[in-house]
Amino acid sequence: MDVKLDGETVVDLKPVFGYLHRNHEKIAENISYLASMPFTDRLDYFNSMTNNWAYAIAAEKLVEIEVPERAEYLRVIMAELTRLVNHISLVGFFVNDLGALGTPLLYAFREREKILDLFEQASGARMMCNYLRFGGLRCDVPEGWLDRTRDVVDRFPKFLDEYEQLLCENEIILSRTQGVGNLSRDLAVSAGITGPMLRASGVNYDIRKVDQYGIYNRFKFRVPYSEDNVGDCYDRFMIRMLEMRESIEILKQALDGIEEGPVMGNAGKVFKPKPAEAYGRIEAPKGELGFYLVADGTPKPYRFRVRPPSFINLTVLRDMCIGQQVADAVIILGSIDIVLGEVDR
Amino acid sequence: MSLLGAGILKGMAVTLKNFIGSYFDKERLNTLEYIWQTDKSLPKRAGDYPKEEGEQLRPTTTVTNYSRNFPMLLHDDGEPMDTIRCVACQICERECPPQCIYIEKSGDKKERPGSKPQFYPATFDIDVSVCMSCQICVEVCPFDAIVMNSQFELSTPDRFNGLLLKRGDLLKSNQYYHKIHPEEAASRDKRIADDKAAKEAKKKAAEAAKEAKKKAAEAKAKSEAEANSKEESKDTSDTSQVFTQPNKEEGTE
Numbered sequence: 270m271d272v273k274l275d276g277e278t279v280v281d282l283k284p285v286f287g288y289l290h291r292n293h294e295k296i297a298e299n300i301s302y303l304a305s306m307p308f309t310d311r312l313d314y315f316n317s318m319t320n321n322w323a324y325a326i327a328a329e330k331l332v333e334i335e336v337p338e339r340a341e342y343l344r345v346i347m348a349e350l351t352r353l354v355n356h357i358s359l360v361g362f363f364v365n366d367l368g369a370l371g372t373p374l375l376y377a378f379r380e381r382e383k384i385l386d387l388f389e390q391a392s393g394a395r396m397m398c399n400y401l402r403f404g405g406l407r408c409d410v411p412e413g414w415l416d417r418t419r420d421v422v423d424r425f426p427k428f429l430d431e432y433e434q435l436l437c438e439n440e441i442i443l444s445r446t447q448g449v450g451n452l453s454r455d456l457a458v459s460a461g462i463t464g465p466m467l468r469a470s471g472v473n474y475d476i477r478k479v480d481q482y483g484i485y486n487r488f489k490f491r492v493p494y495s496e497d498n499v500g501d502c503y504d505r506f507m508i509r510m511l512e513m514r515e516s517i518e519i520l521k522q523a524l525d526g527i528e529e530g531p532v533m534g535n536a537g538k539v540f541k542p543k544p545a546e547a548y549g550r551i552e553a554p555k556g557e558l559g560f561y562l563v564a565d566g567t568p569k570p571y572r573f574r575v576r577p578p579s580f581i582n583l584t585v586l587r588d589m590c591i592g593q594q595v596a597d598a599v600i601i602l603g604s605i606d607i608v609l610g611e612v613d614r
Numbered sequence: 615m616s617l618l619g620a621g622i623l624k625g626m627a628v629t630l631k632n633f634i635g636s637y638f639d640k641e642r643l644n645t646l647e648y649i650w651q652t653d654k655s656l657p658k659r660a661g662d663y664p665k666e667e668g669e670q671l672r673p674t675t676t677v678t679n680y681s682r683n684f685p686m687l688l689h690d691d692g693e694p695m696d697t698i699r700c701v702a703c704q705i706c707e708r709e710c711p712p713q714c715i716y717i718e719k720s721g722d723k724k725e726r727p728g729s730k731p732q733f734y735p736a737t738f739d740i741d742v743s744v745c746m747s748c749q750i751c752v753e754v755c756p757f758d759a760i761v762m763n764s765q766f767e768l769s770t771p772d773r774f775n776g777l778l779l780k781r782g783d784l785l786k787s788n789q790y791y792h793k794i795h796p797e798e799a800a801s802r803d804k805r806i807a808d809d810k811a812a813k814e815a816k817k818k819a820a821e822a823a824k825e826a827k828k829k830a831a832e833a834k835a836k837s838e839a840e841a842n843s844k845e846e847s848k849d850t851s852d853t854s855q856v857f858t859q860p861n862k863e864e865g866t867e
Contacts, residue, residue, distance in 0.1 A: 304711040307748030372629060393682035393762065399748050407753070411680065411797055435628040438621030 270586075272598065279598055282590045284583055289613040297573035302328055302403070302540045305573065310397040312575065313611040315355050318347040318388070319553040321401035326482060327549030327560035331542040334404035339530040341484045343406055345523045346418065347391070348551070349516040350384050353425065355554035356465075356509040356516075357381055359606045363506060364436060366603035367445055373436060380428050383421050390414055404534035415524060422520045429513060437510065443503065450589040450601035452500035460585045464556025464578050466605060468493065469508045470500030476552035488522045490515045502604040541568045555579055555606050575614055579607040679795055682762035684742045685751055686791075687784040694785045695734070697726070699759035702735040706751035706760055714744035715751065738784060742768060743777040758806055764794050
């Protein structure tokens with residue numbers, strides 16, 4: 270960040286990024302559709318499952334493949350577990366930025382570890398899962414996996430209670446986050462902010478409810494959003510805590526509803542769509558993650574574009590920071606929840 | 615807020631509970647051991663894994679039955695190069711997203727037990743410093759020749775040659791695969807057997823169909839021939855009718 274200061278007050282700020290640019294979109298134009306799937310893991314490396322899903326949705330729109338029921342359920346389970354992983358580590362990093370070094374972050378990582386173990390058992394890798402495929406999943410989950418997931422999900426609220434007790438009423442956190450980094454509803458909407466950040470500014474908008482992609486219309490869950498027009502760091506922090514509770518509700522319903530069956534639809538061996546274009550989007554833990562694909566009839570995409578939530582949410586950093594203290598700029602950045610792998614691609 | 619600092623005290627109570635719990639409560643120790651390990655013979659903690667000679671490239675083993683790291687080439691029972699499954703079709707080389715596989719096809723074909731002679735890879739290198747463990751090569755392989763290993767201790771002082779795995783390093787037996795990924799290997803073997811059975815059944819059916827077709831064709835030919843001969847005989851009879859009036863009765867029969 271290039272920051273101009275007047276004493277301790279931020280006068281101007283410009284985020285400088287691009288140091289993690291890996292040319293993802295151009296590489297994807299030169300390899301087959303399937304071969305781009307592992308690269309999507311590396312966009313937002315905390316949430317590889319949801320990245321896979323957004324890409325799979327875009328590709329499935331191109332050729333209209335049916336996804337089997339069990340695969341849809343497993344996708345929802347994976348996505349919601351990913352949301353837990355993302356939000357819990359975000360909260361940990363956020364209070365780490367506040368100066369609570371170590372303790373809350375390590376508690377968060379202790380819980381994250383359990384979910385990563387589940388990912389490893391299902392997909393073979395802890396973070397770079399590469400688990401979803403066009404038309405389903407790479408393989409079924411191993412025996413007993415659903416019971417272990419249920420175990421983790423059932424224990425999670427207990428940890429959340431403890432975590433809320435630890436953080437939510439802490440006077441230091443309250444005084445450092447309330448009224449800091451305000452983002453008004455109008456600015457959030459006009460800047461194209463999505464995800465928890467938009468909801469913290471008081472807009473009730475969740476793509477899980479709007480698009481109802483996958484089988485989200487079968488689950489009963491609430492979308493937490495702030496009612497006032499403040500949108501400060503504390504709102505953004507609390508929204509994530511509340512969203513985790515709703516994710517657990519979805520997970521419980523999905524684990525009850527899942528049935529035996531195939532996990533892979535009848536996608537052909539060679540993925541070669543006819544000339545068409547498609548935009549697939551999902552509610553990733555950080556906001557709207559979209560993939561725009563243009564097919565030209567060859568096995569490689571003609572154009573491959575990612576709409577990364579982190580990047581677009583980062584654009585309002587300057588507006589939120591001006592007039593704040595320099596120490597608060599760090600917290601505001603932390604509350605946006607960016608992953609630079611996704612910002613730079 | 616009733617009392618200033620109450621929230622902080624509450625938080626400190628949680629920390630204290632966790633601190634004490636970390637000595638007694640099994641639930642709070644989960645990062646120390648892999649509690650969900652299904653195979654009890656696998657190491658409990660990093661550091662006390664078994665070391666075997668010969669089977670592995672370096673003294674190392676796997677953490678869980680599900681983890682994947684870098685690819686390896688499979689061979690069946692017998693001499694590795696005689697039973698290697700890879701036929702150097704180079705599909706994995708083409709599909710590999712970071713382009714880390716390098717294959718040279720052999721000039722000659724080699725006898726395989728239970729199949730016709732096939733090509734084999736004269737060179738098969740994987741640069742694991744480039745490989746991103748994505749498993750695409752495993753999925754595209756039509757011969758089930760390449761699967762994921764889970765060796766993770768591959769550190770070496772030689773950055774270039776040390777991390778370039780050659781064919782000899784990559785070749786592993788099917789038993790080794792069964793050892794590190796029991797469930798996956800079993801399902802893969804089952805699928806191979808099913809495919810083979812289906813293929814054989816298809817072949818048999820095709821042969822049977824061929825036979826039937828042949829028989830049908832023969833029968834048809836026979837009947838046609840008969841018909842022809844009949845017609846011919848008719849014809850001849852006709853002609854005979856025309857030309858040989860005295861043999862009329864014989865000819866019509």
